[in-house]
Amino acid sequence: MPRLFTALEIPRDAALSLSLLRGGLPGARWIDVENYHLTLRFFGDVEGHVADEIANALDRIRRPSFSLTLSGVGAFGSKKPHSLYAAVTASPDLMALQGEIERICQRLGLPADPRKFVPHVTIARLRNTHPMEAAAYLSARGNFATMPFKVGRFVLMSSRDSVGGGPYVIEETWPLPTPDVRVAGGAFDMALASRMMR
Incomplete structure (x- = not known):
């Protein structure tokens, strides 16, 4: 039974920047470049009818596209680090989605x-990586950042239980359309006018 989760894909340029972080840390199993993603919600192993319910409910999401920037690196598991990650600059749009x-x-x-x-x-x-080695790796790469990239959709992915994650399969996709600038501008103009009339 596949494990399901919603995620954002990482575009090619950002994935290339991430791939430059590979190497230089004993005990690290580096994620393949094609498997980079940002998990939104992990569902785990679910029955087929539950997967259908999830997909049908996700069909109703209507959110605009937005930009993201990856910035900084970190590790999960401070006393016994078990994974390395690239962090994401704060994004209200991401949190809302x-x-x-x-x-x-x-x-x-x-x-x-x-x-x-x-x-x-x-x-x-990470496996059997000493915390001091992980700390040295992180401090040497603390200024890591990608150029901002546009998030135009989110996906439902599946994975088989494997060591190190992947391979991942995109099961369904949902677009995040570009906001209509005229509508946004009109709303802004109305708000500005109402403030000026006070």
Whole structure:
């Protein structure tokens, strides 16, 4: 049975920047470049009818596209580091999208995710890596950042249980359309006019 999760894909230029972080840390199993992604919500192993319910509910999401920037690196597991990741610059649009998916999960009665959502892209799994070596790696790459990239869709991915993650398969996609600038400008003009009339 496949494991399901919603995610954002990492475009080629950003993935190339991430790939330059590979190497220089004993005990690291580096994620293949084609498997980079940003998990929005992990569902785990679900039955077929539950997967259909999830997909049908996600069909109702209507959110605009937005930009993201990867900036900085970190490790999960401070005393015994188990994975390395690239961090994401704060994004209200990303948090709003993830929050809506989380609310859908609650309405469907899916178990709550015990972990707080921390946007990140996993770049390596660690085994028997000494915390000092991980700290040295992170400090040497602390100024890592990508150029901003546009997020134009989110996806439902599946994975088989494997060591190190992947291969991942995109099961369904949902577009995040570009906002209509005229509508946004009109709303802004109306808000500005109402403030000036006070």
